Amino acid sequence: MSDQSDTDDAAPGWDAIDAAFDRLYPGRAPLHFGSVVPAFLGGNDPLNGISAWKRLDPVPHWHFVTYGFSELYEKESEDPEESGFGFELTMRVACTPDAETPPPWVMNMLQNLARYVFKSGNRFADGHWLNTNGPIALETGTQLCSIAFIADPELPTIDTPNGRVAFLQVVGLTLDEEAAIKRWNARKLLETLAPLMPLWITDLDRTSLLSDPDTARQVEEGSRREGSSTGxxxxxxxxxxxxxxxxxxxxxxxxxxxxxxxxxxxxxxxxxxxxxxxxxxxxxxxxxxxxxxxxxxxxxxxxxxxxxxxxxxxxxxxxxxxxxxxxxxxxxxxxxxxxxxxxxxxxxxxxxxxxxxxx
Structure with missing residues (x-):
């Protein structure tokens, strides 16, 4: 991916995404990574680009957003209510306070998720989860081998000239946390983990949050009380x-x-x-x-x-x-x-x- 913007003067969908992040990070320009040759020009990358903002609260992390699941330029889909697939993906990934560039594995994973959606036509939604067939960041030794999707806690759904766009945040999980989703519910599990995972920031170095006895008890009680809603x-x-x-x-x-x-x-x-x-x-x-x-x-x-x-x-x-x-x-x-x-x-x-x- 290149580090230059792919925007032009006729990109109302792109502008609407930028405006949403301008409200969250006023006056701050992100690092932008545009696809060298996006799919609509015959390339292998379905997404037109990915932007990342660095922030230090509540812990140092990068906040990513994709450009390409929704309709960035002209309206082409028949559904007037939704723009493209109706969402863009975000992800928050922990970093060191002095980090200057975001980790490339995040961009690779987001493009791979886009390849799945564009190839299959299947849309992700709040509460979905996916086993990643190994560590979410290969060759890192991380215990995070699964992901879940939840509405980004700081970015409500927006209306664009091409239709609605929701911001779905990708959250890295361990395999026993994934197993808890199967027994219960992805959103409720993430809400239970939230006190130990502020803003659902993905940290490659963490171990299972279910090692905390009180958290494990809450998850087990919820599972027994409500059963599995993962269908x-x-x-x-x-x-x-x-x-x-x-x-x-x-x-x-x-x-x-x-x-x-x-x-x-x-x-x-x-x-x-x-x-x-x-x-x-x-x-x-x-x-x-x-x-x-x-x-x-x-x-x-x-x-x-x-x-x-x-x-x-x-x-x-x-x-x-x-x-x-x-x-x-x-x-x-x-x-x-x-x-x-x-x-x-x-x-x-x-x-x-x-x-x-x-x-």
Missing amino acids: MIFLEKLDWTVRKPLLRKPVTEVTLGANHVANLTDMLGLRLPFGNDVTLMGTQPGRMVRIVPGHANQVTERDETHLTITLTGATVDALAGALNPVAGRYPVPGFDALALQIEPTLIRNQQGEVVKTVG
């Missing part, structure tokens, strides 16, 4: 094929990566027994699998982008016992019309090199 899992790999063997009934084979097996089995056990569904969202545009509880097992393909799987309680238990995060084909016990195909997950560094294989 959506984002997957980089999701597909299905309906096979029709000769003289046998059709079999639907659902494909997903090995790194999401534990998430899937956990969420099925936390949601379906309570009458709640689980939705899997893939990177392919509109690719979605909805798993719902029912009195009989059934697979229904509404069209080539939407699949509904109905499972009984006994089948959920059997599937959880049979499925492993190891590559292979897994028939669903007691339900011959469904099988899961697990493929290895390749963890790549910022240069695209495979550094780890799951499954």
